[in-house]
Amino acid sequence: MSNGTLYDKVWDRHTVTTLPNGQDQLFIGLHLIHEVTSPQAFGMLRERDIDVAFPDRTFATTDHIVPTTPEGRERPLKDDQAENMLSALEQNTEEAGITFYGLDTNKQGITHVVAPELGLSQPGMTVACGDSHTATHGAFGSIGVGIGTTQIRDVLATGCIAADKQKVRRVEVTGELGDGVYAKDVILKIIQDLGVGGGVGHVYEYGGEAIKSLDMEGRLAVCNMSIEGGARAGYINPDETTYEYLKGREFAPEGDAWDEHVEYWESIRSDEDAEYDDVVEVDADGIAPMVSWGINPGQVIEVTDPVPTPEEVPKQDREAAQKAYDHMDVEPGESMQGYGVDVAFLGTCTNGRVSDFREAAKVLEGRSVDDDVWALAVPGSETVRAECEKAGIDEVFREAGFEWRQAGCSMCLAMNDDKLGAGEVCASSSNRNFIGRQGDKAGRTVLMSPAMVAAAAVEGEVVDVREVLN
Amino acid sequence: MAGVPQIRRIAGTGVPIRGDDIDTDQILPARFMKEVTFDNMGEYAFYDARRDENGVINDHPLNTYTGANIAVVNRNFGCGSSREHAPQGLMRWGMEGIVGESFAEIFRDNCKSLGVPAMTADAETVDRLQTFIEENPEAGIELDVREKTITFDGEVVDAEIDHAMREALLEGTWDTTAVMRSNMDRVRDVANSLPYVEDR
Incomplete structure (x- = not known):
């Protein structure tokens, strides 16, 4: 069993209680929603007359169904089904008091691109979204998990998911990347080595020189594809690269609050002597694209x-x-x-x-x-x-x-x-x-x-x- | 909460869906997710795989084992996208239980949310069960969640089921919203203890 890893620490800080079935009730610090997997969840809430518990910890944008040409984005959208989904999200977020970055804002985009660039995703958070690529946010040293629609209902209603703690695998990526080789190549190499089902039951902690040397956007690309390796979450311990990236972003803390947050972020890094369920090495030295x-x-x-x-x-x-x-x-x-x-x-x-x-x-x-x-x-x-x-x-x-x-x-x-x-x-x-x-x-x-x-x-x-x- | 049934056993007939790493894009193609309810998802289960290149219904197991309620699958079933539309589609097609060598985690969690037991068995047992169904499509099979067994061909074999899923199904507590809402005071305590959450 792992001990002293970032995953253990963040999990402990967010655990509310142990449920009768043995799962942990885990508080979700950042809930991201989009038009495709959320309308059914809001419907379930309405049926039960339940309000959204933490609207200020929930942020929405629209990404899956939106057209990408200026003409295509004129409302109503030509595709009736797409228009319905978008309208439903507008109405649901409006009623619940959730911030929505829609087509008429200049901040709309893919959830996993928008939240990092606004400074919403931060170290030591738990992040959930009805999308399997939520692992992306692990690049900051958070635990990001993709969830289904019934679990979205849970997060809307309680701010929590019922979850099993996973094993922690340290993925040590060694070597130096040559010109024309990028973070995407590193994660594809990792999946080639460990397989598409290799991560089932695990979260991946990525480390080693080939990871450390990546900038934040590269780290986001690596963590993003954790799920393609079967790992529900993947993360990288926060460091100066992380803090540098966050500083000055819209939702990043400022002044004294910044220092307090850095203290928290430092505290949740995996300990030097942390114990992992296993450690695997991936050699990325001189790999080709x-x-x-x-x-x-x-x-x-x-x-x-x-x-x-x-x-x-x-x-x-x-x-x-x-x-x-x-x-x-x-x-x-x-x-x-x-x-x-x-x-x-x-x-x-x-x-x-x-x-x-x-x-x-x-x-x-x-x-x-x-x-x-x-x-x-x-x-x-x-x-x-x-x-x-x-x-x-x-x-x-x-x-x-x-x-x-x-x-x-x-x-x-x-x-x-x-x-x-x-x-x-x-x-x-x-x-x-x-x-x-x-x-x-x-x-x-x-x-x-x-x-x-x-x-x-x-x-x-x-x-x-x-x-x-x- | 009231009205959530306990699920101990699923009995019926099987449908073998062979292949490793069958992803949720195969199970429920994305273009059918543009509906704001899950009501019609049963029609879209394995939509593309069930048709040939001319759109004509082919011999996919979902076309030939109509009326079955237990799917038997192989390794890493349900990998890829987190879409609950996938198990929703299978459930609305008629699937009440599923046996496989292994499941992708989000898919398994989604099955739990829906009260659909997802049990695992070793590769040899799964292959034997699939072959048995192929040779005896009308024969009854049974999943026992409490005893962690599968019954087929006059034989009772051991199976595994995730502990939390088993407890939730047996206790009828797979509706997690109700269970977790009873702890809201503690949820707020945890939220307020986190440096990044503003006090409320």
């Missing part, structure tokens, strides 16, 4: 390696590998370099932040998107969009031939108009390559870093971005 070749995020390789043959895949994963070869139309033993691309998609809660667009822009500067590629840049939030536009990054994208859109989840899960067509291949900075995830069930996704997406857009096929940059 990563790409997926299959239909789950564990089916990834360094772009310089061949697609594994059935014999190279563990026996239990062979059936899934076969399904992946068929769906992706890839040959075992062959390289992913040269795999044709029809769509390039850059954005999402994994890689929709300013540094992602900045790195991609370095690739696009002076180059243009291949004639046969539809290239889509979707900032993770309106704040990100404004910052990119201020820095002229949008111009680089537009000149290269990308469409420069407004904020939302977009083609990560295709709940708006941004959809992948049948048979199309998408080079994507998103987090899931599940069949049908980006639109048509005959669409194909290749996961990669933003810079790799830009390079694929330019070349019309999967390439090693390092070769394009040189």
Whole structure:
């Protein structure tokens, strides 16, 4: 059993009591809601005539279903179902007194992009959201968990979830990253090593030099994909990089309160002699950019390696590998370099932040998107969009031939108009390559870093971005 | 709270859904989540997997084992997105219980919220159960939450169930809102003890 880790400390500080079924009643310090998974929960509250217990600890935005073009965002939305969801959220938040960053504000965006950039996500918090990528907020040294709609009802009604404490696995990532290799490559490497189900029953504490050296946006990308490794939460101990990032943000403490908070943040760091349930090491030294070749995020390789043959895949994963070869139309033993691309998609809660667009822009500067590629840049939030536009990054994208859109989840899960067509291949900075995830069930996704997406857009096929940059 | 039934046993017939790492995007494709209630989710369970490339109903188990109420699945079932729409869809399709080698945690929690027991057994047992159902689709099978067993083919085999889920189902306390609301004084104490929560 773990002892003295950040997870233990934050869990203890937030435990209300032990419930009759043996679970802990855990206080949630920050509850984020969006239009898709919350309306049913508000409905359940209404049926029981219960008020929202902590409206001031709850924040809402809209991301999953929103169109990403200015015309598309005019109300009422053309898609009646999308309009209904958005209206329901407006009404629910208004009635409950919950802050809502809607389309008419300049702060709307993906929950996991908005909360960090506003300074809402802080070390030592518990964060819950009806979205599995809530692990993102662990980048600050908080415990972020994705929950279902009935649990959203619980948080709205009581400020709490009923939860089992997990085991804590320290994931020690060693080595130094070369040029053209990013946080996204690190987390894909971790999932390649530990598997898509490897984290079930665990939270991941990421550490080691390759993690420590990442900036906050990189750390957010790593923690974001914890769930793709099966870990419900993942976190990084807070340090100067964390505090630097938070200072001056809208909801960050100021003055004396800042010092008090830093004291708390320091106190919840894992102890030097903390005990973990287990420790695993992942060597990221000199890794090449990563790409997926299959239909789950564990089916990834360094772009310089061949697609594994059935014999190279563990026996239990062979059936899934076969399904992946068929769906992706890839040959075992062959390289992913040269795999044709029809769509390039850059954005999402994994890689929709300013540094992602900045790195991609370095690739696009002076180059243009291949004639046969539809290239889509979707900032993770309106704040990100404004910052990119201020820095002229949008111009680089537009000149290269990308469409420069407004904020939302977009083609990560295709709940708006941004959809992948049948048979199309998408080079994507998103987090899931599940069949049908980006639109048509005959669409194909290749996961990669933003810079790799830009390079694929330019070349019309999967390439090693390092070769394009040189 | 009143009206929450205790769940000790699920008896009926099975539907084998073979494959590891079946994600919630397969179970309930995102484009069907644009409804503000769960009422219609039963129609969308495995919507794409149940149709061929021309949209014609294929031989997916949900098409062929109609009337079944116990799903038998393999490893890491329900991984990916946290959408409760997935177990809601299965439940509204008719699923009252589920047996697998392992479940993704959010999916398992969502099953608990809905009072749907999710039990686990080793790979060999699961395969044997799936094969038995495939050969005897009409044969009765039974999940016993209290005894932690599965009965099929005249045999009683051991299974596992998450402790909290088992207690909640047996005690009828899987409606956590009511249980947790009785502790609101203590919730406020905890909230007020945290440096980042303003006193209320």
